[in-house]
Amino acid sequence: MSNETEADLTGVAPRVAPKPKVDEIGGRKLKPATLMMGHGYDPSLSEGSLKPPIFLTSTFVFPNAAAGKRHFEGVTGKRPGGAEGLVYSRFNGPNQEILEDRLSVWEDAEDALAFSSGMSAIATLFLSMVKPGDTIVHSGPLYAATETLIARILGKFGVKWLDFPAGATREEIDKVLTEAATGNVALIYLESPANPTNALVDVEAVAASRDAIFTGDGKPPIAIDNTFLGPLWAKPLQQGADIVVYSLTKYAGGHSDLVAGGVLGSKEHINTIRSMRNTIGTICDPNTAWMLLRSLETLELRMSRAGENAAKVCEFLAAHPKVEKVGYLGFLERGEDKRQADIYRRHCSGAGSTFSLYLKGGEPEAFAFLDALKIAKLAVSLGGTETLASHPAGMTHLSVADERKAALGITDNLVRISIGVEDAEDLIADFSQALDAIGG
Numbered sequence: 001m002s003n004e005t006e007a008d009l010t011g012v013a014p015r016v017a018p019k020p021k022v023d024e025i026g027g028r029k030l031k032p033a034t035l036m037m038g039h040g041y042d043p044s045l046s047e048g049s050l051k052p053p054i055f056l057t058s059t060f061v062f063p064n065a066a067a068g069k070r071h072f073e074g075v076t077g078k079r080p081g082g083a084e085g086l087v088y089s090r091f092n093g094p095n096q097e098i099l100e101d102r103l104s105v106w107e108d109a110e111d112a113l114a115f116s117s118g119m120s121a122i123a124t125l126f127l128s129m130v131k132p133g134d135t136i137v138h139s140g141p142l143y144a145a146t147e148t149l150i151a152r153i154l155g156k157f158g159v160k161w162l163d164f165p166a167g168a169t170r171e172e173i174d175k176v177l178t179e180a181a182t183g184n185v186a187l188i189y190l191e192s193p194a195n196p197t198n199a200l201v202d203v204e205a206v207a208a209s210r211d212a213i214f215t216g217d218g219k220p221p222i223a224i225d226n227t228f229l230g231p232l233w234a235k236p237l238q239q240g241a242d243i244v245v246y247s248l249t250k251y252a253g254g255h256s257d258l259v260a261g262g263v264l265g266s267k268e269h270i271n272t273i274r275s276m277r278n279t280i281g282t283i284c285d286p287n288t289a290w291m292l293l294r295s296l297e298t299l300e301l302r303m304s305r306a307g308e309n310a311a312k313v314c315e316f317l318a319a320h321p322k323v324e325k326v327g328y329l330g331f332l333e334r335g336e337d338k339r340q341a342d343i344y345r346r347h348c349s350g351a352g353s354t355f356s357l358y359l360k361g362g363e364p365e366a367f368a369f370l371d372a373l374k375i376a377k378l379a380v381s382l383g384g385t386e387t388l389a390s391h392p393a394g395m396t397h398l399s400v401a402d403e404r405k406a407a408l409g410i411t412d413n414l415v416r417i418s419i420g421v422e423d424a425e426d427l428i429a430d431f432s433q434a435l436d437a438i439g440g
């Protein structure tokens, strides 16, 4: 948190000197799971409180007028590098800054920003990077609200878009980027795996294509929504993405009790997005930031357990006579799609815990199954401690046109499942009895 630098700036010594950051011991770089308990917070600045207090304040007192002026030079961009201290809670606060420091750790990003929702993070990213006449090139499908934001909302302001399917090959990506390059491409925006198809985007191929087609100054940054597999099972900055976007509402928050978003990347990109966030106020509140700090302490535990559970549940489901198919990333290696399996091997360290279950039959069978579930809850969303199940065709994708639904594999027999951290055998017992209840 920035109090550390504030003392140097103002010449006012804090009551207790802050302890130096520990992120390495004897040349060993500490792992995120270790750093989540202390990184970015010094108890001696908060009365020795082990956990950071929630700073409920709208504004911050300057030690003197010169310090106040210097902060505003940072906030307004008159001086590069942003504010060096805290100014006003629409710009930042201690809880959000600790959260941002810890979010960066997971993907080795230079910097990060916290937002009031995944969508406000995405909207702020777009607003900071595109202007009328620009083109956004994106993989498809995207989270429905992101598609609406690009096509219907930014479209109203003269922003154009072009897309390629999530599983596209280098040649297909080249074709779309070459066509787009006749205009001004402001941003390449990806989402992987795509929802609900689970198709993975080849980020390395997108980066190679971008670098081949755009040379010189006009190189558009590559941003990617990493909500489904991040930060544990996918780290797209390592494959050539420049900016990573999160709905922290999902696995990062992980308890289905908050809504928040995050953006990670280089200092340069983050500064661009930060000025827009400062202007429009899409930062998350201190209480939500505090809850996320608590969540991040168990992130690796929760995601690991959910991932192990999903592997067991999917094995059970795939072998069941009432199941047509299980769309689970963990099965790519044994499937026919060599290209998707190859992307998985290069980009992912785990299969996640959200997958598609295609039952034999149609809507009646899917509804009978959903209505019979006793442990799994019937709700949209994902990444929480509890297992959730929903019916995309009748719920999240109800308003999607029939042809597009068919193209995306959103059939009436599709159930989306997000596995939580319950006992795996209990979950299997629940799915087993719910399958038995179909047609019974």
Ligand SMILES: *Cc1c(COP(=O)(O)O)cnc(C)c1O
Pocket (backbone or CB within 6 Å): 117, 118, 119, 120, 143, 191, 195, 225, 227, 228, 246, 247, 248, 249, 250, 259, 260, 261
């Ligand atoms: C949920 C979700 C979002 C939107 O996040 P909110 O926190 O609900 O605003 C964006 N992208 C993906 C992939 C999501 O699952």
